[in-house]
Structures are given as C-alpha cells and as structure tokens.
Amino acid sequence: MSAEHHHEHDLPFWRKYVFSVDHKVIGVQYTVTGLLFLFFGFCLMMIMRWQLAYPLEAIPVIGTWLSQSMVDADGVLIGDGYNALGAMHGTIMVFLGVVPLAVGGFGNFVLPLQVGAPDMAFPKLNMASYWVYLVGGIVMLIGFFVPGGAANSGWTSYTPLANIATTGQTVWLFGMVLLITSSLLGSVNFIVTTVQLRAKGLSFFRLPFFVWAQFVTSFLLLLAFPPLEAAGVLQLMDRLADTSFFMPTGLVVSGELQESIYSGGGSPLLWQHLFWFLAHPEVYVLILPAMGILGEVIACNTRKPLWGYKSLVYSAIFLGFMSFIVWAHHMFMTGMGTTLSTFFQATTMIISVPSVIILTCFIISLWNASIRYNTPMLFALAFLPMFAIGGLTGLPLGLTASDIHLHDTYYVIGHFHYVVAPGTIFALFAGVYHWFPKVTGRKMSEFMGKLHFWPSFVFINAVFMPMFFVGMAGVLRRQFDQTEQLQGAVVHGLTIMSSWGAWGLGLAQIPFIINFFWSIRKGEKVGDNPWEATTLEWAAPSPPPHGNFETVPVVHCGPYEYSVPEKKTDYCPQNVVMEA
C-alpha cells in the first residue's frame, strides 16, 4: 500500500499547519507549546526563588506588575501568591510541559516514523488530543486571573485544604479534566499504532527502545489517569455541590463550624489514594520517554548496539507494571499501619531494581564504544549520573523509618528534581538536538549547543545539590519564608546558593532559544541521515513528506546494527540489507 500525496498541496494554510491531522505537524505543535509552558513554569520558579533567597523583599522589576492576589502594594510576594506559584509551577511543568513534550511532542513525531507507518492509527483523534491539551492549558492559565488567584494548594491539591481554597482551584480541576482527556485520547493512538502499524519485518524485539518506552508509557497514561479524573470530579462536587467526599465530620474552619454546609462522613485520605494512584505512575510517564530518547542517542553516538536490549525492554515493562503498586509510599506519614506500609516499602524497594538495570545497561553500553561528543550525546551522558543521584536519593525516602525525618523536607524536592530536571529535561534537550535535523532538514549549531550544555549542567547542580543538605537539616518544603524555621534560618546560605543557581540556569537557556529559532532558517542543511543512524525515521526525507516514506519500508534487522563486523559502513539501517 503506497502513501497518497495527491491532495496535500491543495490544503489551505489552516488545514496544513494549524488543524492538521499529520502526526508530524501535531508533534511540532506539542513540542512548541510544551516548550513555551516549560519556559513559563520555569519563570514562576525564578520568582519563587527570589522570595526564598531574600524573604519579604520586593521582587525586582516585575514585582508591581503582578496581580494583587500574589503581591502586596510594594511588589512583595504574599503567602497566597507564593503558594500559587508553587502549585502552578508543579502543575505546569509536569502536565503542560514535560509530558506533552516527551509524549505528545517526541512520541507523536518519531513513533510512527520509527515503526515505518504513514501516520498514527487515528489521525483525527490525534489532532483532537492536541487541541484539548491546548484548551486545558489555557484554562489552567486563566486561574491566574480569577479572584483569589491561581490554585494554591500544591500540585497535589490535598483535601480539605483544596476544598476550601479559592476559585482558582475549581479552574485547576477543570483544566485537569481536559488535560487527562487529552492524554487518554493520545495513549489509545500510541498503543494501536505500535501494535498494528509496524512495517513488515518489524517484530516487537526489533523495535527501537524509544518505541518500547513510549508504548509502556501509554499504558500508564491509559490506566492510571482515570482515577485522578474521578477524583477531580469528586473534588469539583465537594467544591460546587457541597458534597462531603473528602470532608470529615466536625470540621471547624476559622472558628466556624462547617456542619451547616457539609454532611461530613468523608475521608481526606481518599483524595490522597486516588491522586497518588495516578501520580506515581505519572512520574514513570516522566522518566520512561526520556529513557527512550536516551536509548536512541546513546546507541547512535557510541556506534554500537545498546548493551542488554532485552533487559532494557523487560525492565521497562516491569517498571510500568510495578508503578501501579507503590503509590502509598507518598502517604507513609498519614497514620498508616505496619502491614500496609511494609507492603508499599517492599514494592518501592523492588521497583528500584528495574531502574537500576536500565541505568546500568546504558552505562555498560559505553564499554568498547566509539563515543561521539556532540550536543545530544553530552546531554544524554549527563543524564546518567544525574538520574543516579535522583534515583539513589529515593532510597531513604522509600524506607519509612528514614522517611520520618525526610518527609516533606527539601530532601524530597532535591530527589525528584534530580530525576526530572537534569534527568528527564536533559534527555528532552538531547532529543531536540538529535531530531531537529529530521524535523527541519537543518542541524542546530554545535557551538551554541555546547554553550547551552555546560552552564546548564553546572547551574542545575548548583540549584539542587544544596537541597539535600537543607532537607537533611530539617528544613521543610512549601515554606513562604524558610527563615521562620530555626533550621531554615541557620542554613539560609545554601538556599541563597540554590536561588542564584536557578537564575544562572535561566540565563543558560538563552543560547538554546537563540539556537532553536536561528537554526530553523540558518542552520547547516543536512540530508536524510546526518547522524548516520539506523532506525527507520532516518530512512525518510528530512523533513518527511505527508505519508512519511516514499516506499513503505521493510525491516531486515534489529534497531542498533552499528559497527557490524565485515560490513562496508559502520551502521546498518533497519530497512537495508547491507553488503559486506
């Protein structure tokens, strides 16, 4: 069955670039939107870090521009404003930035190409999922403009606090319902495409690791998100219809008995269970696509197959499965008894094993390699020790006894940021540099890439490494003014260091932004396969036309046939039978 191009050039601009059903256009839309939200979420954090470093001092330049729900008349942040920044930073980075970029952006663009398909299984559904995401994102931003400001009960929205919070929380809930719907539509597409649209000869164990990672991720999105959607509906009912799903009997808020409004009988912990049932798999949604990208970049730039491909695949599947049964390790301090907590500690220890295997496989892949130090590879390599730090610091948190001291301290913030920031986001940068030539037909500047990488690497460690020490000292998270707490005052120097690191990190992104836009027009022009890679997307033109492949590919070998002995070139594309 050959691809049909005949109507493509008849399409008006709107149908070709805006309401397109082409997975590549949708992938670019997700990528650009995701990067914008990532940038916005980052800016929110830079404001927060000012307050942390210089408590109660007016925010420079923009302080007086912010709304009265966030700052006082002099441009000094207020408690509600800080909490809103915190809640929205988390929400935007996770749900509007990283996941749309990692899954919607990279997944959409690369996956159909890597399986040799002309598009996703359901192109129209694909388009719908992008637009629902965009609307959801806009709804989230509207929260900043309603009376009382944006949601400020943490990205975790624990009840009853979130139940009695201002209007922004309702807006957040509606936004979440839209975002979850978008994810569900997308995940159906990914799974069907991976199973049903693979090219001839592309068996499951010849799939690139990137595809496996996206495949497992899609199952997580499909099955883990609905309970949060249900929980969101319940919280909306509590807020709008005065139900008591999460409101226990006998609440007294600001001296007022709540019994005239609520029937009581609800459970605050119910929200936590439903929320974390999603939110734990969600963190694997954050890391798996990144590991997938890493697989591609490392194999290509070591010029040899990934070590332990089968272990990688089985570990990814096992990780996905296990991620559904560890959620209550976020709830150890809620009065949990020994039976339940033993179960969750055990599953948490067990889930560290596949993560360790994946990391180890990647590191061993460097042995006997021929490592090319281009920008994507620098980011990919940096991921490895950073993810190691993030993963290892999860250990004392996953054991209840040590969690007594570390729960809700800055140690936790250090832990998860190491995994997501110099972890996932670095992998996403690697992916951008790696696939930019496929999308645009031009390479990004190597010089600017390195100018982006090295300061980012230094500054990101400057932000997050101090947090382990601050947390170990007992300093709590989500504190508008850390120096109110005696320990927070004493170690305030480390907090200041984190803040300057964050601002430096912000500056370090400027080369990336310039490089990104400049290279679209002025980057070095390249052909189909500038990196000399083996996977199927490099067999299509750069950029691929509507329908992707001129002739439908047939696959003859595994995904990483690099440096095969006694062959002419040091790489064997999957769709080519190589001569000796």
Next chain:
Amino acid sequence: MSDVAIPHDMEPHPLTGMYNGKFGIWLFLASEVMLFGALFSTYVLLRVGAPEGTWPMYGQEITTGNQILNVSLAFVNTLVLITSSVTMVLSWAALKMNNFAKGRMFLFITFALAGVFLVIKFFEYKGKFTHHQVVLKEPLGVDGEKVITSKTDKGERKIAVVNGHAENFGTWEEDGYLLIHSDPTESHDHSHELKIEADKIKRATRWGPNASTFLATYFTLTGLHGIHVIGGMVVILYFVLTGASDWKKRPEKYINRIECTGLYWHFVDLVWIFLFPVLYLL
C-alpha cells in the same frame, strides 16, 4: 481532507485479530473501567469507613439504599438498557446482512430506549430533590418537650434527623421555622406535620448530593453514567442521520463504526448492571 491510507484501518491485524478502531475502543473501555472502578472503590471506602448510624443517611434507621432510592424505577431502567443493548446488536447484525433499513431502524430504537432511560432517570432525580432532610443540633421532641411517636408504634423516642417533604424549604430561614411533613423510615407516612424552629436546625437540605456521602456517591456515579449515556446517544444519532450517505460510500467502514459504538454501548449497559445492585439493593 488529505488522508493517508492507514494500514489495518479495516482489515484485522494478524496479531490482535482486530482492525484499528476495534482495538482502540477496547483500550478506551479499559480506561473507563479504571474510571468507574475508582468511583466504586470510593463507594466501598466511604461505606466501610462510615461511623455507626451515618450510612446511608445521618442519624436515621435507614440502613440500605432501597429505603432512599426508588428501586422499581431503577429496575425498569435496567430492563430498558439491557433491551437497548440487544437492539444495538440487532442493528449491527442487520447491517452485516446488508439490510441498511433494518439496521438503521434498530439503531434508532436503541437511541429511543436510551432516551426512555434518561426520562425515567429524570423522574428519579426529581423524586430526590423534592424530599428534604433536617438535621437538628440536638435530639428533640417536637415543640420542645413533646416526644413524637411513629405510626408503627416504636414507642416514644427523640429524633435528631427528620426526613420528609418540607413545605417552606426555600424560605425557612426568613420564616424562622421549617414546616415538614415527616417521613418515618419504615412507612412512607407523611402524617406527621412538624414545625421546627430555625435556631434548632443544624442543616436543612434536599435529598441532594450534599445530604450524605451515600447520596453524593449515588448522584456522582449515576450522573457520570448518565453523561456516558448521553454521549452514546449523540454518537448513535449521528450514525442514524448520516448513515445513508456513509452506507453508499463505504459500507464496510460504516459497519465497523457501528460495531465499535456497540462495544461502547454494551460497556455503558454493563456499568449500569453493576450500579443497580450496588446502589439500590445492597
């Protein structure tokens, strides 16, 4: 629209035995199982954790859902929905046998039956919203000292909660009192007319979602289910109206779409088959 030809759009894939749309619908239904599963889990958790005498409603001798909900109406609805699932299959079968007119007719009947379901549901909900509950600050007899007796001769007792039909529900706060035809649990007897002073009232609500966690769960579960019914109806109506032109162009694709809709519809039916005993009978 410039469509590329997608493999296995119509022909089944050797590994799964399904065409893309069918596989997609099954996946979607898996996520719906998780959605309703979470709500059923919520029901279980709230019911198991409810303190003595608060489930399904506060302070009453009401102990099961069927004392609050209208079981007979819901039973009729169950039959209606099951029948609609049957007509859905009949529609698909007729189309497979190349009988478009019959197929479309059964599709329309399915749509109509779903409409009947919603109408009955409307009356069910209406019944709830015209019932009221008053929770008193402390147990009382009526008019202060007199203790009320129920018609079933339970002996003299004090009550903390009154259920029934309130005459002045909208204005009780201004009126300074609430007039309610009470509704002792065992017999739907509205013979007791009670006048309760406003300052004795902790809370006065309709039998709506805010009356108790049971009712909250009931409305949320059946409401979400109802939204899914409406969604299905929209899709079915669309296929009824656009069927003729689709059937001419690509009959096989039309049949597949009806099959997928049918799968969704059976799921909606199945959820109700779980909802009914859990909420109304247990």
Next chain:
Amino acid sequence: MLAESTYGAWFPPMLSEHGGEIDHLISVVHWFMLALFVGWGIFFVYCLVRFRQRGGHKAVYNPVKGKISKYVEIAVGVFEAFLLVGLSMPVWDWYKNEPPDAGADRCEIRVVGEQFQWNFHYPGPDGKFGRTDAALIDTATNPLGIDWENEDAKDDVFSQEMHLPVGKDIYVRITSKDVIHSFAIPTMRVKQDSIPGMEIPVWFKVKKDATTAKLKESMTQTYPIDKIKWRRIRHHVAVEDYQDRSGQVVLAKGAPLGNNLEQGEKLINTLRESGHTELVLQPANPLEVICAQLCGNNHYTMKAQLITHEPADFDAWVQEMIEDRTAGSEMFEDF
C-alpha cells in the same frame, strides 16, 4: 552529645531516645548510595575517556560478556532487603505498634492543629482530658472548646507552647480542626500527619539532659561581626548586654537583633561601629514544633515553641498553669 547539638547542614541535634536508630539508618543508606554512585561513576568516567572516538579506534559490535553486573544487581537487591527488614522495619514497628503503657509514667498530650497554630491540651494530674464541645469554640480564647466547668477539666492545661518533661514517655494524640497539617519536631525525629476526623498517636522520649536551659547553653556560639547575616541569626538572642560607644545598651541580654532585616542590619552596623568584633548569641528557643504539610497561606508561620524541663520543673509548670487559669477566672467572677 550536646556538643554536636548546634544546627548545621546535616543532621539537626538528635534529642530523643529512638532518634539514634533513624539517624543510623539514614547514615547507612547514604554510605550505600555513595558506594553505588562512586562505583558507577568510576566506570562511567573511565568509559568516557577510554572509549572516546578517535583515529584507529573502532566500537566493538559484540556485547561484553560477563556476569559481574548480574552479581552486582543481586547484591544490591540483597542489601536493600537488609535495609528494609533489618534497619527500617524494626524502627517503624516500634514507632507504630509499641506505645508506652498507659498510666502515670506516661505524659499524655492532645495536639490539635488548625490554621495556623498548634494547640496543646494537657489532662493534668488526674490524667483525664476534660470534655470538649465544638459549640464552645472561640478562636481567640478557647480554640479547642474545652468545657472548663466539666469535672475532668478542672486540672487541665491549655497552651499554645508545648512543654515536655525529659526522660519520660511522651504520648501525643494528634488531630486537626480544619485541614491536614503535620506535627513535626525535627530534633526529636518525630513526624505525623494531623488529619481532621482522625486521631493518630505518636510517642517518643526526650533524652535526659536535653532540657531547654542546657540546650541553650550548649548552642551558645560566638559570631564574628563582619560575618553575621541577620537572616541566619534572626531567632537568636544576646547572651549579655552590648553597649555602644556612649555606654548605652543597644542590645540587651536575652533580646533578639531586631524584628526585621532593616532593624537587624542597622543594629549590627551600630555594634560594629561601636567597636565590637564579635557577638555571643544563643537561640531564643532551640526547639520548635513545626507544620510539615501545606495548610494555607500562613503555613510557614505555623510553629509552636517547644520547651523541655526536668520532670519536677514540668510538674511545677503544670501547677502554675492551672493556678493562673483558675485565678484568672476567679478574678473575672468578681466583676
């Protein structure tokens, strides 16, 4: 023990009987983490250097064989199992399942969190908590709605500071009035969510020589004046009077260095210009109860002073509080 009791960038002072095991677990885990990281790291850096792309060097297609990674993986798994079963579970089991026996030897306290303060309710010498009633709640004067007329409440104590005897079992019943808070005392290695609708107990024992008075002494430090940053010592007070050049006392013994950044920096400048080269300071109160779960816009201010006493002094404090309250109410009765 008290020698290491100043706050710094690792463990805070460890002042409870069970805290040592928690710190031990944390230390062991971190050595393990370090070992893994260094192991991985050495291999990683070696590869980066040895296998970089250069002339005359090709990548090797065939996978490296060897069982080392499998053995390392198994060893890691076994060690994690040891951490869980050997070190974490015993502590957690004690923390959750072995409360001190009820009776006179156990100091029982009800703790109720609310936005944004901690409330402490002591049963007094009779060991029984007085009746509480939501209808009696007044946020300013009676946040817990204690019925002071109730028999059992006559010797109860209500406070917004937490006072504890050292060396005795403490049994704390934790709940909340409004949203989820979290009762946390880092120095005691105690943390427990305070959830409305639930009462969750937590227990610990303060080390014998960890009285507030002794802690203040041991945490007294000398700060060179040109290195002082106000924000870091904003909770500290002077140990003696400090005068300016004219002999006027600008910083009194027991006083903090101003209440905000501006005042603080001004005072430090004054002292520096008056010729002082260092200040001797101690924490105003070295122990705090803080709130570890986001509870609203003033979450960061939700803390209570924690004061530890010798048992005899603690009993005296309880007596004093009872007398103050009854004297106060008697006073009002005359009006």
